[in-house]
Amino acid sequence: MKIRMFSWEYEGLKRSYNLKGGLGVAVGFLARGLNANSHSVTVEMPFFKSTTEYDDGGVRMSVHLLKIMIPIKKNLLHLPWIISHIHTLITEYTRF
Amino acid sequence: MDHLSYSYTYHGVYSILDHQLNYKSWDAEKRLEFSIENLEALTKHISSKIQPETADVVHLHDWQFGRVAEEIRKSRDKAEDKTPKIIVTIHNGLYQGNLILTQRIAEILGLGDYENKRYSYLKTLIDNADEVVTVGKTYAEQFNTMFSGLCKKPIHAIPNGLDFKGTQLYELTKTNNLINLPGVVLKGKPEETTLAIGGRLTTEKGIEAILLALPKLSEMYQQVIIFGEFQNKGIEELVKTYSPNNIKILGKIPRNQVLDVLKNSDAFLAPSLHEPFGLLPLEAMAQGAIPIVSNVSGHNDNFVDIRDDSVEGNAIVMKEVDDKNALTMKPTELCTTIIKAGQDALNLINDRLGHAILIRNAADQIKSERWSIKEYVKKYEEIYSS
Numbered sequence: 001m002k003i004r005m006f007s008w009e010y011e012g013l014k015r016s017y018n019l020k021g022g023l024g025v026a027v028g029f030l031a032r033g034l035n036a037n038s039h040s041v042t043v044e045m046p047f048f049k050s051t052t053e054y055d056d057g058g059v060r061m062s063v064h065l066l067k068i069m070i071p072i073k074k075n076l077l078h079l080p081w082i083i084s085h086i087h088t089l090i091t092e093y094t095r096f
Numbered sequence: 097m098d099h100l101s102y103s104y105t106y107h108g109v110y111s112i113l114d115h116q117l118n119y120k121s122w123d124a125e126k127r128l129e130f131s132i133e134n135l136e137a138l139t140k141h142i143s144s145k146i147q148p149e150t151a152d153v154v155h156l157h158d159w160q161f162g163r164v165a166e167e168i169r170k171s172r173d174k175a176e177d178k179t180p181k182i183i184v185t186i187h188n189g190l191y192q193g194n195l196i197l198t199q200r201i202a203e204i205l206g207l208g209d210y211e212n213k214r215y216s217y218l219k220t221l222i223d224n225a226d227e228v229v230t231v232g233k234t235y236a237e238q239f240n241t242m243f244s245g246l247c248k249k250p251i252h253a254i255p256n257g258l259d260f261k262g263t264q265l266y267e268l269t270k271t272n273n274l275i276n277l278p279g280v281v282l283k284g285k286p287e288e289t290t291l292a293i294g295g296r297l298t299t300e301k302g303i304e305a306i307l308l309a310l311p312k313l314s315e316m317y318q319q320v321i322i323f324g325e326f327q328n329k330g331i332e333e334l335v336k337t338y339s340p341n342n343i344k345i346l347g348k349i350p351r352n353q354v355l356d357v358l359k360n361s362d363a364f365l366a367p368s369l370h371e372p373f374g375l376l377p378l379e380a381m382a383q384g385a386i387p388i389v390s391n392v393s394g395h396n397d398n399f400v401d402i403r404d405d406s407v408e409g410n411a412i413v414m415k416e417v418d419d420k421n422a423l424t425m426k427p428t429e430l431c432t433t434i435i436k437a438g439q440d441a442l443n444l445i446n447d448r449l450g451h452a453i454l455i456r457n458a459a460d461q462i463k464s465e466r467w468s469i470k471e472y473v474k475k476y477e478e479i480y481s482s
Contacts, residue, residue, distance in 0.1 A: 001480060002150065004180075006142065006164065007157040022375040023187045026231065026256040027157055033257065033473030044142075 257472025
C-alpha cells in the first residue's frame with residue numbers, strides 16, 4: 001500500500017526532529033511500523049522550520065522548509081517568503 | 097523581538113488562528129490573512145501532488161490539513177474515484193484552527209457569504225475524511241460531548257503505540273531483597289527526592305497551578321526539575337525570578353536528556369486539564385518515576401491510582417481533576433490538589449513496600465502488549481484497508 005502522511009511533527013529514528021512530543025512520536029512509530037510491514041510510506045512535514053530529506057529506516061522523510069521573515073519596520077510587514085526545498089514553491093506577498 | 101513576530105517564528109504559519117480573538121488590531125487581521133494565504137499555497141501545492149497513482153492512502157494529522165482533505169476529496173469526486181482514501185487522526189481537539197471570516201479570508205478560501213461566520217479547519221478536515229481516528233478510548237467517547245457538533249462521524253480510538261525498550265522498567269532485572277518483590281528496584285533514598293515537571297508548559301497542562309504550587313513543592317522535594325517550553329513567557333520569567341535554588345529550569349532539551357531527567361526523578365507531575373493521550377507521564381513511569389496525573393481522558397485510559405488498586409495501580413491520580421471539572425477549575429483549586437498529590441507521592445516513596453508495588457505493576461504493564469506498536473500499526477492497517 002502506498003501511504004502518504006502529512007504531519008507538522010515527526011520523530012525519526014535519528015531522534016533529531018523531536019519538537020514537542022506526542023504527535024511526533026505517534027507519527028514516527030506508525031510510519032516506521034507500516035514500513036516494517038512492507039508498505040511504502042512517506043512522511044511530509046510542510047510546516048517545519050528546517051529542510052531535509054532522508055531515508056529513515058525505509059520511511060521516506062521529507063521536511064519542507066517554511067521560512068517566514070517578518071521584520072517589522074514602521075509597522076509594515078516586509079516581504080515574507082515560503083520556500084519548499086523539495087518542490088520549489090515561492091510565493092511573494094506584496095499587497096502588505 | 098516583539099510579541100507578534102515572536103508568535104510567527106515560534107509557532108509557524110498557523111500560529112495565530114486559535115489566538116485570533118486575542119489580537120484585535122489591523123495588524124492581527126493582516127497577519128491572519130497572511131497565515132491563511134500561506135496555508136492555501138501549501139494546500140494547493142500538496143493536493144496537486146496527490147493522485148490515485150501516487151497514493152492509496154493519504155493520512156492527515158491534525159487541523160492544518162483541513163483544506164488538503166477538502167481538495168483531495170474534490171479531485172476524487174470529479175474523477176469519480178475513491179482513491180486515495182483519506183484518513184484523519186485528531187491528536188488534540190482543542191486545536192481546531194478556528195477563525196472568524198473576513199471578506200479577504202472568505203475570498204482566499206473560496207467561500208461566498210462571510211459576514212459573522214466562523215470557519216474551522218478541523219471541521220473541514222473531519223467532514224472530508226473517510227475515517228476519523230483519535231488517540232484514546234475515553235477521548236473518542238467524549239469527543240462529541242467536548243466539541244459538540246464538530247464530528248458527526250463515528251470516531252475510531254487507536255491509542256498511540258510506544259517503544260519502551262531501553263527504559264529503566266523494561267530492562268529491570270535485578271532483585272531488591274529488602275522488600276521481597278522480585279524484579280523491583282527502587283530509586284534513591286526517600287530523603288533525596290526529585291520531582292520532574294515538563295513538556296509543553298501551557299495552560300492546558302496546568303502551568304498556572306503548577307506555578308502557584310512550586311514554592312510548596314520545592315519545600316517538599318529536595319529538587320524540582322522543569323524542562324520544556326513555556327508558552328507564556330511571562331510565566332517563565334516569574335518562575336525564573338522567584339525560584340529557589342533547588343528548582344532547576346532546563347528549558348527545551350533533546351529527547352535523550354528528557355529520558356535521563358525522567359530516569360533520575362522519583363515523581364513526574366502532569367496535572368493536565370485536557371489530555372487526549374499523555375505521552376510524558378507514561379515515559380516517566382517507564383523510567384521508574386511515579387506519575388502524578390490528573391484524571392482527564394488520556395490519563396484515565398492509562399493510569400490507575402495505586403491507593404485504590406494495588407494490582408493495577410501505577411500512579412497517583414488526582415481524581416477530582418476530571419473531564420467534567422478540569423477546564424473550569426481555578427488554578428488555586430488545582431494548586432491545592434497538586435500539593436496534596438505531591439505529598440501522597442512522597443508518602444508512597446517513604447512507604448517502601450507501596451512504592452515497590454507500584455513499580456512492579458508499572459514494570460509488568462510496560463513489558464506487556466498494552467501499548468504495543470505492533471497492535472497500533474495493525475489497527476491503522478485495518479482502517480486503511482476497510
